[in-house]
Amino acid sequence: MPLQQGSARMRQRTVLLVGIAVLLAALVLAVVLASLLTHARHEVSPKMLKWKDRGTTKNLQEVVLGRCYNYITAQHPELGDKDCLKIWESLKDAFIYKNPCNITPEDYQPLMELASHPIPCNKSLFWSKTGDLAHRYTKSNQNFLTLEDTLLGYMADRVSWCGDPSAPGINYESCPKRNECESNPGSVFWKTASKMFAEAACGVVQVMLNGSVEAGAFRSSSIFGSIEIFNLDPDKVSEVHIWLMQNIGGPQSESCSGHSIQRLISILKERNFKIICEDNYRPVQLLQCVHNPDHIDCRLCTNST
Numbered sequence: 001m002p003l004q005q006g007s008a009r010m011r012q013r014t015v016l017l018v019g020i021a022v023l024l025a026a027l028v029l030a031v032v033l034a035s036l037l038t039h040a041r042h043e044v045s046p047k048m049l050k051w052k053d054r055g056t057t058k059n060l061q062e063v064v065l066g067r068c069y070n071y072i073t074a075q076h077p078e079l080g081d082k083d084c085l086k087i088w089e090s091l092k093d094a095f096i097y098k099n100p101c102n103i104t105p106e107d108y109q110p111l112m113e114l115a116s117h118p119i120p121c122n123k124s125l126f127w128s129k130t131g132d133l134a135h136r137y138t139k140s141n142q143n144f145l146t147l148e149d150t151l152l153g154y155m156a157d158r159v160s161w162c163g164d165p166s167a168p169g170i171n172y173e174s175c176p177k178r179n180e181c182e183s184n185p186g187s188v189f190w191k192t193a194s195k196m197f198a199e200a201a202c203g204v205v206q207v208m209l210n211g212s213v214e215a216g217a218f219r220s221s222s223i224f225g226s227i228e229i230f231n232l233d234p235d236k237v238s239e240v241h242i243w244l245m246q247n248i249g250g251p252q253s254e255s256c257s258g259h260s261i262q263r264l265i266s267i268l269k270e271r272n273f274k275i276i277c278e279d280n281y282r283p284v285q286l287l288q289c290v291h292n293p294d295h296i297d298c299r300l301c302t303n304s305t
Contacts, residue, residue, distance in 0.1 A: 097169035101181035121203030198231035216260030243281035
C-alpha cells in the first residue's frame with residue numbers, strides 16, 4: 001500500500017508539474033504573440049521615416065499655445081473668449097496617429113471653426129512670392145492683414161507638424177513635402193485656411209505679387225492662383241488692387257501689362273471684379289528702400305518726391 005500511495009503521489013506531482021509547464025508555456029506564447037501584434041500594429045515602413053521635409057517642430061504644443069495666448073491677450077484682446085487649449089487639441093487631433101499622406105480638409109474643420117474670427121473689410125492682403133515683404137508691410141501698416149496675421153496663420157507660421165501611425169503618433173524626424181504627397185498636413189492646412197481667409201474678404205482687397213519672378217508674377221498653381229482667387233466673393237469684394245512689386249535692383253521681369261498679369265486680370269474680370277494694377281506700389285517700395293537706402297533704385301525713388 002505505501003508503494004502504491006507513493007506512486008500515486010508521483011503521478012499527481014508529475015501531472016501538476018506538466019500542468020504548470022503548459023500554463024507557463026501558454027503565458028509565454030501569449031506574451032510573444034501580443035508583442036508581435038503590437039509591433040506589427042505600430043511598425044512604420046522605412047518610407048514613413050524618410051520624408052524630405054523637416055519633422056514636427058519641437059515643443060509644438062508649447063509653441064502653438066504660446067502664440068495663441070499672445071495673440072488673444074497682447075495683440076487682439078477682443079478675441080479673449082477663444083479657448084487656446086481646445087484650439088491646440090483640435091490641431092493635434094487633425095494629424096496625430098494619422099498617415100501624413102491621407103489628411104483631408106475635414107480633419108481641420110473643428111480647428112477652423114474654433115480659431116476663425118471676422119476680418120474687417122478693406123484689410124485683406126493676399127500675396128504670392130512676396131511673403132517676407134508682405135509681412136514686413138503689415139507689421140508697419142496695421143491697415144492690412146495677411147493670412148499669417150490672423151490667429152490661424154499666426155499660430156502656424158513657420159512651424160511644421162505631421163503624424164505617424166506608430167507611437168507616439170507624431171513624427172519629429174521628417175514630414176512629407178508637397179511633391180511627395182499632396183494631402184500632407186501642412187499643405188492641407190494652408191489650403192483650407194487660405195480658402196476660409198478668401199471667403200471672409202470684403203470691400204477692397206489687395207494682392208502683392210513679385211514682378212521679378214522670371215516665370216511670371218501670377219502662377220495658376222500657387223495657393224493664390226488655385227484657391228484664394230476662386231473663393232473671393234464678388235458680392236462682398238468691390239475691387240481687387242494688384243500691387244506688382246519688383247525687387248530692388250531687379251530683374252524687372254514683368255509689369256502690369258505682362259502676360260501673366262493680364263491672365264490674372266482676365267480671370268478676375270470673368271468673375272465680375274473691378275481691378276486696379278499698380279507697378280511698384282509706392283508705400284511698399286519705400287519699405288523696400290528702408291533695407292536698400294543706397295541703391296540707385298531707391299535714390300531715384302527718393303528724388304521723385
